Amino acid sequence: MLCQAQQEEEDIMVETDLFDIMYSCRSMRRLKTDPVPFELIHKVIEAGTQGPSGGGVQAWRFVVVAEQQVKEQIAEIYLRGWRGAEANYAKAGLTPENSKNVRAAAYLAEHLAEAPVLLIPCLRARKSHAARLNGPHRETFLRILGGSIYPAIQNMLLACRALGLGASLTTITTLYEDEMRKILDLPEFITTYALIPIGYPKGKFGPVTRRPVEEVAWLNRYGKAFPQQGDTKNP
Numbered sequence: 231m232l233c234q235a236q237q238e239e240e241d242i243m244v245e246t247d248l249f250d251i252m253y254s255c256r257s258m259r260r261l262k263t264d265p266v267p268f269e270l271i272h273k274v275i276e277a278g279t280q281g282p283s284g285g286g287v288q289a290w291r292f293v294v295v296a297e298q299q300v301k302e303q304i305a306e307i308y309l310r311g312w313r314g315a316e317a318n319y320a321k322a323g324l325t326p327e328n329s330k331n332v333r334a335a336a337y338l339a340e341h342l343a344e345a346p347v348l349l350i351p352c353l354r355a356r357k358s359h360a361a362r363l364n365g366p367h368r369e370t371f372l373r374i375l376g377g378s379i380y381p382a383i384q385n386m387l388l389a390c391r392a393l394g395l396g397a398s399l400t401t402i403t404t405l406y407e408d409e410m411r412k413i414l415d416l417p418e419f420i421t422t423y424a425l426i427p428i429g430y431p432k433g434k435f436g437p438v439t440r441r442p443v444e445e446v447a448w449l450n451r452y453g454k455a456f457p458q459q460g461d462t463k464n465p
């Protein structure tokens with residue numbers, strides 16, 4: 231028999247094993263409106279800042295939006311962006327009626343302002359960026375730039391899962407950077423990279439669905455089979 235504290239912990243599905251956390255860290259887009267203590271959001275951001283960044287510079291910055299009016303302004307932008315994304319999904323034959331993922335994404339777009347917290351991971355531009363953007367390795371630089379914030383983002387998603395908080399990685403608002411800049415008073419050297427709505431989940435966490443390793447990993451040369459799980463032969 232569980233005591234009340236244990237039962238509450240069970241109910242919000244707090245998790246401690248790293249692999250269980252990763253394997254059940256799916257996008258939780260249906261969120262309760264119950265407030266999330268800032269102490270937990272602090273913990274989530276701190277987990278993010280344990281991630282790696284280019285040169286260890288830690289140019290990440292995080293804007294936490296909890297004020298209703300600001301959330302509504304952002305939600306309006308998000309919904310506009312979602313309408314475009316929704317049309318693209320429809321062209322590919324995916325609709326809220328036949329795709330669980332599109333249905334959940336549509337729900338989030340229509341209820342974003344209800345999420346207790348919108349966490350917006352940003353990067354601060356460095357003086358060296360302008361030179362690199364105008365240099366011969368521009369394309370490579372653009373390819374790796376997000377690598378200084380996405381590890382932090384993944385850490386934060388995992389931390390949310392560990393704490394029993396629902397969260398999802400979204401990027402639609404990055405299409406409207408100028409509008410986001412005005413709403414959030416962002417200085418010109420700050421760029422947003424994502425938006426993570428956070429709240430207690432309405433549904434239960436469950437396993438993520440992913441392609442098996444055998445379909446996505448190769449050994450030594452692209453296209454050469456990587457050993458199956460349980461294959462004891464040393465490669």
Ligand SMILES: Cc1cc2nc3c(=O)[nH]c(=O)nc-3n(C[C@H](O)[C@H](O)[C@H](O)COP(=O)(O)O)c2cc1C
Nearest residue numbers: 255256257258331335338398399400401402438439
């Ligand atoms: C780069 C990137 C951008 C994404 N942008 C959005 C988004 O704007 N809106 C959204 O609802 N989900 C977004 N997602 C979440 C993916 O749709 C989701 O992770 C994927 O469908 C797998 O589902 P799962 O996380 O539930 O396992 C994004 C994910 C990534 C990695």
